Amino acid sequence: MFRLNPYRIGWRTIKTAVGMALGVIITKLLGLDNYASSAILVVLCIKDTKMHSVHAIFSRFVSCLIAIGFGATIFPLLGQHAWVLGLIVLLFIPLTVTINTQEGVVTSIVILLHFFNADVIDVSLMLNEVMLLVVGLSIAFIMNTIMPSFEKALTDYQNNIETQIRHIFETYSTMCIKNIQQADLSFNQLLLSIQQAKSIAFRDVKNHFVRNENSYYHYFDMRQDQVEILQRIHHSLQLITVDDPLLPKLATLFKEMADNVNENNYTAMRLHLLYEIRLQIDDLPLPQTHDELYTRSSIIQILYDTEEYLHIKSKFGSLKLYHQVT
Structure with a gap:
């Protein structure tokens, strides 16, 4: 039987909403492409505790940098084809598991899709993705420093x-x-x-x-x-x-x-x-x-x-x- 669950707006919901809005606004003002993706970074890095947040931010930053490296080297060599995207993911996920940064796989796939859909893969695209990372993760870190006292x-x-x-x-x-x-x-x-x-x-x-x-x-x-x-x-x-x-x-x-x-x-x-x-x-x-x-x-x-x-x-x-x- 369908029923509604009681829910109240807590600190995490408020921080997520504010962080997403700030991420989109700042990256858009900076003139970055795919600026809405910064909101995804914020959502995935808002955690219940500061230590969990730091671990999530670190994992996503490292895995996304690896994804940028894969996208900037493999797509220009083999072409922006669906099978190439699948090959990169096939290599990428085991690597993140090996270095214990698999928590950042979802955001890294978003980065890879930016390279997959890009008209031109060059240094400016790489810098654009790095800036998206820096802004999104920085806002998530700031939001997570605001924790209620226990x-x-x-x-x-x-x-x-x-x-x-x-x-x-x-x-x-x-x-x-x-x-x-x-x-x-x-x-x-x-x-x-x-x-x-x-x-x-x-x-x-x-x-x-x-x-x-x-x-x-x-x-x-x-x-x-x-x-x-x-x-x-x-x-x-x-x-x-x-x-x-x-x-x-x-x-x-x-x-x-x-x-x-x-x-x-x-x-x-x-x-x-x-x-x-x-x-x-x-x-x-x-x-x-x-x-x-x-x-x-x-x-x-x-x-x-x-x-x-x-x-x-x-x-x-x-x-x-x-x-x-x-």
């Missing part, structure tokens, strides 16, 4: 993820205080948020020519590792079936961690509290029943997992802002 989106994801983790620790604290085995917790939305945030952070990396890493990406990667530990802790909490003297202290630890989830928090105080709980284990009487033994062993496992959670954060340090990593 900082607000990344900050929003960061706050959202920290809110969800805070809720998890508060729930853990409640489970310890009230000795509840089951809690309404789901990690799917949290993991989805982290994956979406990492995707945006990766795109942000590709929008910088100088640096090739992003503190936000490492931050979300760190949170993903921590969520895996939180899932293990949740499983261990579900195995606690009887009351234990360590549960109130564990509840206090989780409450402390809930209040200090944000990225600039130091973990030393939480580790100190955790080690105090572990030292108290030796002073407690041994479990007398099977359920008490399972509960105590689950608490010990929770303490080890919580320590690992805190160590992951301590290795990460603080989340740096953009101006600190550029």
Whole structure:
């Protein structure tokens, strides 16, 4: 069944439209032949990120220069015939694949067709095609330097993820205080948020020519590792079936961690509290029943997992802002 897809005009559409218009206007003012072809260059070089754009521009520039060389030498020798055009393409495409510039094949074919349809193949035609390349690719490069900032989106994801983790620790604290085995917790939305945030952070990396890493990406990667530990802790909490003297202290630890989830928090105080709980284990009487033994062993496992959670954060340090990593 036919249906219309929702669509909104984004940055890439606007840049493509403006770039095409500028390409045609400038090449026409310069008096170049086939000036409309500059618009094709602009369309094919507008990408989602700056790094992808640079790679596309480089590939098209190199492949088009090769196409100009093929067209300027082979057509005058063999004639401007359809089979000659096919022969050039037969030789040209494998060459671009070999030197990893196959992304520019489409624009190069356009250049070859200019030579194929030209009345005279001379130096002026070659210069005309080079100028089309320079103008079209330059406009595409300028358009691609205009990229929306991802900082607000990344900050929003960061706050959202920290809110969800805070809720998890508060729930853990409640489970310890009230000795509840089951809690309404789901990690799917949290993991989805982290994956979406990492995707945006990766795109942000590709929008910088100088640096090739992003503190936000490492931050979300760190949170993903921590969520895996939180899932293990949740499983261990579900195995606690009887009351234990360590549960109130564990509840206090989780409450402390809930209040200090944000990225600039130091973990030393939480580790100190955790080690105090572990030292108290030796002073407690041994479990007398099977359920008490399972509960105590689950608490010990929770303490080890919580320590690992805190160590992951301590290795990460603080989340740096953009101006600190550029």
